[in-house]
Amino acid sequence: MDLNHLYFVQQCALMRAARAADALAHSRYQAAADRIAGRIARFQHAAGAGIVSQAGVR
Template sequence: MDLNHQYFEHQLSLMRASAAGTRLAKTRHLAAAGVTANRISNHQSGIGAGAADGWSRSSHNVYLWIDRDLRIAS
C-alpha cells in the first residue's frame, strides 16, 4: 500500500469537506475521509505500526461527525 497516496487522499477529502457548499457534500467528503482513515488504520495495524491507534481514534471521530451531519442534512 502506498501510504503517502492514502494520506494525500485523506487530506484532500478533509479539505473538500471544509470547502463544501452543502451539508450533504460535506458529509460525503467526511465519509470518504473516514473510509481512507480506516484503510490506513487497518494497514498499520496489520504491520504492527504504533501510529495505528491514532488513526483508529481519528476515523472514529470522523464517523461521529458524519452521523451528526447526516441527521442535520436529512
C-alpha cells in the same frame, strides 16, 4: 499499499469537506476521509505499528 498516496487522498477529502457548499457534500467528503483513515489504520495495525500519540508534538 502506498501510504503517502492514501494520506494525500484523505487530506484532499478533508479539504473538500471543509469547503463544501452544502451539508450533503460535506458529509460525503467527510465519510470518504473517514473510510480512508480506516484503511490507513488497518494497514498500520497489520504491519505492527502501534497507535502514535500526537500529545506533545508541535
